[in-house]
Amino acid sequence: MARKLVSCTVNGTKRHYHIDVRASLSDMLRNEEGLDSIKHGCDVGECGACTVLIDGKPFNSCIYLAIWAEGKSILTVEGLNDVKTGISDIQQAFIDAGAVQCGFCTPGFIMASIPIIESDKPASRDEIRRQVAGNLCRCTGYEKIVDAIEKTQKKRIAERKSSS
Numbered sequence: 797m798a799r800k801l802v803s804c805t806v807n808g809t810k811r812h813y814h815i816d817v818r819a820s821l822s823d824m825l826r827n828e829e830g831l832d833s834i835k836h837g838c839d840v841g842e843c844g845a846c847t848v849l850i851d852g853k854p855f856n857s858c859i860y861l862a863i864w865a866e867g868k869s870i871l872t873v874e875g876l877n878d879v880k881t882g883i884s885d886i887q888q889a890f891i892d893a894g895a896v897q898c899g900f901c902t903p904g905f906i907m908a909s910i911p912i913i914e915s916d917k918p919a920s921r922d923e924i925r926r927q928v929a930g931n932l933c934r935c936t937g938y939e940k941i942v943d944a945i946e947k948t949q950k951k952r953i954a955e956r957k958s959s960s
């Protein structure tokens with residue numbers, strides 16, 4: 797089988813992989829890095845459980861070839877941890893809101909929400925729903941997930957205002 801060298805940044809660290817050209821990004825990150833926040837739900841781009849950020853944008857890593865990651869910067873939930881608290885505000889908000897039940901969808905939802913919570917333009921609840929529409933949850937009914945994202949976005953906007 798053909799293999800290729802892929803160099804990319806994963807959670808802030810430069811990495812090199814000699815990878816099967818057919819491998820998905822989700823397989824590469826789980827198998828080579830042990831990043832098991834990335835879930836295999838459907839493996840066909842339908843559920844969002846494998847969502848990671850690639851150069852700041854959410855992608856379903858199960859349908860993204862690992863070789864396409866050459867030169868890119870990838871962020872997973874493992875890269876969000878706060879040095880002081882060990883857990884990021886968005887993760888804590890999911891816990892506080894009761895937005896985690898079985899937890900299988902949670903890392904994907906969190907990564908899909910990052911562009912929302914990092915934006916200075918407040919998103920309405922409908923906009924939040926639209927932006928995470930590619931992520932499926934079988935447990936929570938979605939309202940608590942939207943609560944967690946909305947609360948974190950408000951918190952981040954207030955923090956940025958107070959520090960500027």
Ligand code: FES
Nearest residue numbers: 837838839844858
């Ligand atoms: S596992 Fe990738 S979208 Fe479902």
Ligand code: FES
Nearest residue numbers: 898901933934935
């Ligand atoms: S918490 Fe179980 S699938 Fe979302």
